[in-house]
Amino acid sequence: MENCIFCKIAAGEIPSQKVYEDENMIAFKDINPQAKVHVLVVPKSHFATLADMNADQAELVKQCFVNIPHIAESLGLTNGYRLIVNQGQDAGQTVHHLHIHILGGQPMGEKML
Ligand code: AMP
Numbered sequence: 739m740e741n742c743i744f745c746k747i748a749a750g751e752i753p754s755q756k757v758y759e760d761e762n763m764i765a766f767k768d769i770n771p772q773a774k775v776h777v778l779v780v781p782k783s784h785f786a787t788l789a790d791m792n793a794d795q796a797e798l799v800k801q802c803f804v805n806i807p808h809i810a811e812s813l814g815l816t817n818g819y820r821l822i823v824n825q826g827q828d829a830g831q832t833v834h835h836l837h838i839h840i841l842g843g844q845p846m847g848e849k850m851l
Contacts, residue, residue: 739784744835748782758809762798765809765840773820774843775813779806785835787825795836802838814840 739745746752747766754766759778769827780799785791791799810819819842824831 739792741834741842742784742833744778744780744818744833744837745782746787748780757813758805760805763802763805765805768839773841773846775815775819775841777809777813779809779840781836782833784835787831787836789825791836791837799836805838808838808850810842813836813840813842815840818846820846 742750745753748764754764756766758765758779762783763779763781765777765779768778771832777803781800781802782797783795785795788799806821819840822839822841823836824839
């Protein structure tokens with residue numbers, strides 16, 4: 739999609755610190771990390787939120803979750819990690835292309851907020 743920063747990263751038009759890529763998804767380091775390890779997992783197909791997802795895109799999201807433990811292991815996250823998927827305004831979603839945050843490399847605490 740035009741003017742979507744994550745579509746441009748997925749297409750290789752904008753540089754990223756890639757940690758994983760296959761034909762359907764890409765994972766790269768967040769430009770403004772909120773934890774020692776902060777990686778974004780992004781299906782290459784453009785849709786903003788789970789509410790906008792079609793059946794094919796749901797399959798890609800499933801593949802993202804199947805791959806996340808392998809990506810986490812490759813990042814050295816052997817002691818756990820947190821996943822966040824911001825959905826819309828109240829969640830503070832700033833990039834309107836669905837993505838899963840992987841946060842870890844440190845104790846995250848028991849509180850989510
Ligand atoms: P969200 O608030 O869930 O929409 O998260 C968007 C995330 O994308 C934020 O954590 C940003 O720091 C991150 N971000 C924005 N632009 C880039 C970029 N060019 N490369 C890597 N991460 C980015």
